[in-house]
Amino acid sequence: MKKFVLAYNPVSGDTMFRKKLDHLIAMFQERYCILVPYRTSPENRGFSGFVKAVMPTGIIIAGGDGTLNEIVNIMLKNGIKLPIAIIPSGTSNDFASCLSCCAGKFDSYIDAIIDGKTTVIDVGSIGDKYFINVASAGMLTSVAHDVDRRLKSTFGKLAYYLRGIGELPKFRSLDMTVEADGIVKKVSAFFVLIVNSNVVAGLKNVSVNAKLDDGKLDLIMLKQCSLPELVAFTAETVAGKDIINNKNVEYIQASSFRIDCDKDVQSDIDGEPGPKLPLEVKTIPAAVEIYIR
Numbered sequence: 001m002k003k004f005v006l007a008y009n010p011v012s013g014d015t016m017f018r019k020k021l022d023h024l025i026a027m028f029q030e031r032y033c034i035l036v037p038y039r040t041s042p043e044n045r046g047f048s049g050f051v052k053a054v055m056p057t058g059i060i061i062a063g064g065d066g067t068l069n070e071i072v073n074i075m076l077k078n079g080i081k082l083p084i085a086i087i088p089s090g091t092s093n094d095f096a097s098c099l100s101c102c103a104g105k106f107d108s109y110i111d112a113i114i115d116g117k118t119t120v121i122d123v124g125s126i127g128d129k130y131f132i133n134v135a136s137a138g139m140l141t142s143v144a145h146d147v148d149r150r151l152k153s154t155f156g157k158l159a160y161y162l163r164g165i166g167e168l169p170k171f172r173s174l175d176m177t178v179e180a181d182g183i184v185k186k187v188s189a190f191f192v193l194i195v196n197s198n199v200v201a202g203l204k205n206v207s208v209n210a211k212l213d214d215g216k217l218d219l220i221m222l223k224q225c226s227l228p229e230l231v232a233f234t235a236e237t238v239a240g241k242d243i244i245n246n247k248n249v250e251y252i253q254a255s256s257f258r259i260d261c262d263k264d265v266q267s268d269i270d271g272e273p274g275p276k277l278p279l280e281v282k283t284i285p286a287a288v289e290i291y292i293r
């Protein structure tokens with residue numbers, strides 16, 4: 001009988017995953033499989049030992065990007081080589097949105113999980129931390145961190161947008177030095193994003209070239225520009241237009257980056273606070289196996 005650990009975050013998104021839990025248990029039970037729940041907490045020191053004791057076929061993660069990041073980090077740091085499935089239950093679920101496997105009805109995805117249909121994807125690393133979707137620094141990062149959890153639960157993605165639009169006039173550029181696969185550039189920019197997938201902050205098509213299995217990450221910087229240009233860029237991004245060809249965007253694909261700045265700037269990794277700059281960013285090819293439909 002196949003066993004799966006279900007790591008679920010009880011407070012992510014609208015906190016309603018708890019109500020779906022019973023249905024999910026029933027679906028696995030109907031297919032003669034066992035679901036072993038693991039309730040996440042802000043710290044999950046026991047997760048690695050829990051998985052090793054259960055010896056599951058795979059791990060199912062129900063939460064947002066933060067939960068996914070946390071579980072993948074624990075797995076990679078503890079040598080847990082198991083496929084993962086994602087049940088999007090966070091506020092924006094950026095990573096899950098870029099994988100069509102998680103969209104639509106549960107049923108066919110559960111069948112694919114039990115059948116063991118998988119693919120492998122790259123992740124990024126910054127020091128001893130891994131990111132699955134995006135690392136960023138600059139003005140966007142402070143906006144994301146300032147959005148209160150209660151506001152996120154009530155307004156979802158809209159909370160980010162409302163907060164972000166309100167901050168636009170306060171945007172100040174940073175003098176950054178970027179090294180991409182050994183080539184150095186100096187760029188005065190409002191923010192830098194390093195993406196693995198093409199969905200960031202609920203916005204699709206952020207990098208039309210981003211692929212999860214190409215051994216590369218995509219760097220996007222919005223260069224210093226006027227407020228009307230900044231507003232136009234924001235509108236284009238929200239409308240899902242191709243932004244990497246925007247004249248104010250610096251776009252580079254590479255397998256490693258070094259980002260530095262003369263100011264004290266904190267980064268963000270998959271929506272959670274990351275280390276301060278400088279950042280040494282690397283691609284770890286084919287690091288994670290994911291169940292696909």
Ligand SMILES: Nc1ncnc2c1ncn2[C@@H]1O[C@H](COP(=O)(O)OP(=O)(O)OP(=O)(O)O)[C@@H](O)[C@H]1O
Nearest residue numbers: 012013040041042063064065066067090091092093
């Ligand atoms: N039992 C728990 N109680 C309180 N906080 C928790 C618990 N389990 C995990 N967390 C916290 O939840 C956060 C991760 O939430 P997650 O990012 O998955 O959801 P979200 O913020 O709603 O969605 P998204 O990242 O997609 O916007 C982490 O900061 C983690 O510490």
